[in-house]
Amino acid sequence: MKVLIRQGLVVGRETRVADVLVIDGKVREIGPGLAARGAEVVDAEGCWVGPAFVDLHAHLREPGHEDAETIESGARAAAVGGYGAVIAMPNTEPPLDSVAAVGYVLEAGRRALVDVGAAAAITVGRRGENLTPMAELAAIGVRLFTDDGVAVRDAAVLRRALAYARPLGVRVAEHAEDPDLVAEGVMNEGVWSGRLGLTGRPAVAELVTVLRDLELAREVGAPIHFLHVSTAAALAAIVSARRGGVDVSAEIAPHHFTLDESACEHYDANFKVNPPLRTPADVAALRRGLREGEIDAVATDHAPHAPEAKDQPFDEAPAGVLGLEHAAALTFEALGAESAEPTRFFAVLSRRPAALAGLAEHGGWVEAGETANLVVFDPQATWTVDRDRLHSRARNTPYHGRAMRGRARTTLVRGTVVAHEGEIA
């Protein structure tokens, strides 16, 4: 099995225009004018050739909500989006809180188009009480633990989780929104929620949980990860704690750095997410943080929901939007499009998330000898999001009809082309 990627801008220890020859799942050779004999040729002229993207945060809905997504369909969407690996979130039914449940996902993932890892729950049943068997789960490859969907309400439980996780080399990841402050809220609390008569989720709910968790992580001396940071204040607190020596990582989701709360104006539940879309000032702060390297990862928070579930009154519809198929283009745009630095782009979409997820075969520089998990990203491509042509089972994108710039042209997983030009190969 040979693939020759021709004339792309190869993102490695030194970034240069070259051909990349892939043989039997490995990058064999990088250089000018490599021979194409017997190889599948991928034209990459004008494109960036980098490590395939890694998503730290995808709701693949299996087991339990296969009407919205399956591991197989989610992996197809990921492949088309340029991803070589995704981490499945544990808020399934039943939740991923046991070796058996995580094993099921990893097993199904072996048959999927891209690599599938799993985050496991911090507490049994995601109920915020008893810890899951974290050591056993770490032994089968789990690196991230989260009760995503809700924060761990009880500070003592979170503190215990941080302490227990520390020697295991795993990371506790929080959905940082104080559950009592968000209560029944459905959108950002502020001018828009007041006008629309919708119950708000205040920004301070994120900040108080982030501050609490940072202090607990500092005291315990354990690493912590914050999922989908959505406010300027929480990001500032994280940056400040990092300077103060806390081992803290943070991801942001594309919808939080491209859309603001005013998108809820017409009560379209395709704009309902948790944490909610925030103010334009928050959007600007996240984009600045992304450009200035304060953000570890762009993570999709890909959250498929069946059409009939989303097609309900705003406060009754479930929260969440699709992400895998448009995250790269939105990240490219937020990094300045033509002025975007390829190294920064691949840092947040691949290298750093791969390291956080403990995926040794992902996120490396494109160098001879590395596993060929690669993406050819075309920064010139223009396309329009069409919810009827996405590869997810669901259609709940907030970007239907939006013109995009930049697209994964070709995705390779272990040397095999899995997606090309927006379609499964």
Next chain:
Amino acid sequence: MSVRGQSLLSLRGLTPEDLLEVLDTAESFVEVNRRSVKKVPALRGRVVASLFYEESTRTRLSFETAAKRLSADVLSLAVASSSVKKGESLRDTIATIEALGIDAVVLRHRASGAAEQVARYVPHVRVINAGDGQHQHPTQGLLDVFTVRQILAARRGARGSETGAALFEGLHVLMVGDIRHSRVARSDIDAYVALGATVRVAAPPTLLPPGIETWPVTVVDSLRDSLEWADVLALLRLQQERGTGRFVPSLAEFTATFGLTQERFALVRPEALVMHPGPINRGIEIDAAVADAPASVITRQVANGVPIRMAVLFLTVAGAREGEL
């Protein structure tokens, strides 16, 4: 953006002319309601569906009465005993009644935005919002300004329509109570402000909506200081069924601090109007005796519900000129 031929989802963004058109049309229907035969053929052959997902006595009765007085056929869906109980979605229910050939749907729903959502589902049907969650209650806002104009004009020996919006210029409206959860407050404020009135709101901070500082109103901390200022006292219902009780320490404390007690009522100018959208929590937001005092125009509000809703149905469904009545 006249309401003619359009859905009426909100009073936000309506101009004084749009509002006056409804008020003037309603005034002509007041006369119809005084006849022994209270019926005009304006909507003969038209079908109005009445879809109430929330309990309501006065709004539902007054909409259905209004539709019948315009000679429309009324399809009244009793949600409690319909397939909605069996889990039918809002979209499917609307599709079902649309298939029966309706011209308008009057919708009351517990969710904010439900009326706008339904309007998206059935773009060729006029949707009239009869109250959506904590968002808007446009016909209540309209009947409130209609009632104020009617009474103030009568004091000058005029019909409301002869005064246009003039009586609202500089009118002092004091809104008291649960603004945060009130769809009536949002519609009332839109209507009063558009017509030129000055609005103050008085409530405990926990019952003010987020972002109130961007609304065209002044928040006052003390009810007492504004009682004499007010030409209109618009009281709001403390919505215990929506859990409003958790936003104040107790109902007794609310009454003690923001209730229109007899003692506070004594500070209100004699010519001021006391309004309440009902149903009243007697003894909580308003003293029982004050609710029945001559200053109280609460029953007038109820009576004006029918002509206002006739006007709204007529303008939105027929979309015709008043002269064609």
